[in-house]
Amino acid sequence: MINFNTVSLPPLPYQFTRFSGRFFGIAMAEYVVSNIVNWERDYKNVYRGQCEGIWIKDKVFADYRTISDLTIGILGMGAIGKHVSQVLKGFDAQVWAMARTIPEPKDRCPYVDEYRSVSELPDLLQNCDYVVAMLPATIETNNFLGGDILKNCELKKSVLMSVGRGNVISEQDIVKSIENGWISGAILDVFAQEPLPKTSLLWKIPQVIITPHYAATTRGIDVAKLFKENLEKYCANQPLPNIVHINKGY
Template sequence: MATTASKMSSYVAVYSTIVNITKCLKTVLPNIQFQEVSPGSGDEDNLLTKAEIIVADNDLLGMHLYNLPAAKWVQGTWAGVETVLQHYDVSKPKPTFTITRFSNYFLGCMMGEYVIASIVNHERNLMPVYENQQCSLWNRDGKISNHRSISDLTIGILGAGTIGTDIAKLLKTLRARVWGLVHTVPKDEKRSPYVDEYRLNSDLPDLLQNCDYVINVLPSTVDTAGVLNGDMLKHCAKRQAVFMNIGRGTVIKEEDLVAALNKGWLSAAILDVFETEPLPPSSSLWTMPQVKITPHVSGCSRPQDVAMFFKENLVRFQSSQPLECVLDLDKGY
């Protein structure tokens, strides 16, 4: 796939529904001409087929995957690529342009903030504190004052890649012990100083047995789908771990997660992603007292962040350097 350009085309097409994304792109790259392409507009196909560089929402890109003859590089605005992959047909010639995901430290830091905030809120039991305030009640009972610190915790990260390592860095700053699940254990010189223990996917039960929190950051791929299904979470029972899912809901069936909570293998779950989204009102997760739910917001594609990431990748593109976060269509990430 091409990752370089001898010269830029007359414009960069912006094919996105993210509010203010074109404005943010123009702010950080005032000398570049950006052409908004509105989904469903009459000139949509005409503008996209002529563009060499495109900034696009992943779902919109997927629908045009085989109809971008001039494209050399497409920068996606999301980290998740399922909506691109569902249009990828291995029987057809592979697209010749490079696709890059929006990820790197932009999402890693944001998702790390979510992790830290969620752990602190859970360990300090802050929700009752807010409720007490409404009743003018000064109450320091239970975990409100007698709680675990992050430095007391061993935290396992399922998917210790770019984002996972950024999360580990924040956790290590607060002196947590961090375990990371990986495809391949890195060589000594490439090991992250923020990961204390690496475990291969085949050693998942060992990680689950030794962690107080298990944080899923894995993408949705053939290899990761259902990795926690069945009774896998029984290995969390020893420490009654808290399960946090900020990766993808496909790692576990909802019924298996509910069972793990009901059996006491998990003491709680903090969930931002789900097997079905939006989470249906009929889901029993809504009413389980040990579950906290957020609507897939742990790592949002903020327009100013997408613009800065595109700017950094554009510098690489124009200087024939490898781009960051290139999507491998065959691997699925």
């Protein structure tokens, strides 16, 4: 795979498209919704009880939040982020979005309640129950959530969900944010090093859910469908979706 962050390339003399859009959007939305429900209903603890033959009945189960109770922040409003916001809005969530450039009102995603720019990230973090990082791996996103930025989550004890690329935050900063009480936990699908080493502290933290980078796994049938659609558009001289922009890194 070409790493656009480190390789200097001249402008392409042809159009080059990515596999993205609704196919990834559907899978990613299912991952986001299922993990929010899993977290709010504490299914992890319920499954542990099943494995041990314990009928868990705790008052916490009667005090869960539904998605409609939540404000969910999406970092990265490309085609996938827009699809995820549409699904979340279907559950009546409040959806906030961080975008590199805030679109004009007429161009905004109808499923987003509040937009924030990159410089306004602290405000988004202070207001969201879940922060879903869906950012690509670029120079600009390296350690984007690192340092002390997640201290802004302390008021709402947000849950961090990382499903974009693992360069956005380091393992050390995730651990620090949990230990300091800035976030209540993390749902992690991507990591700086994959597979995640067995020595990683993340494996042992109860407030962390780990999945092996499968939130939106590419399916062969979807690739074939998208290729067919793109070929038909190309032959009809229609614009192609998901064009790669070398200068952006994706």
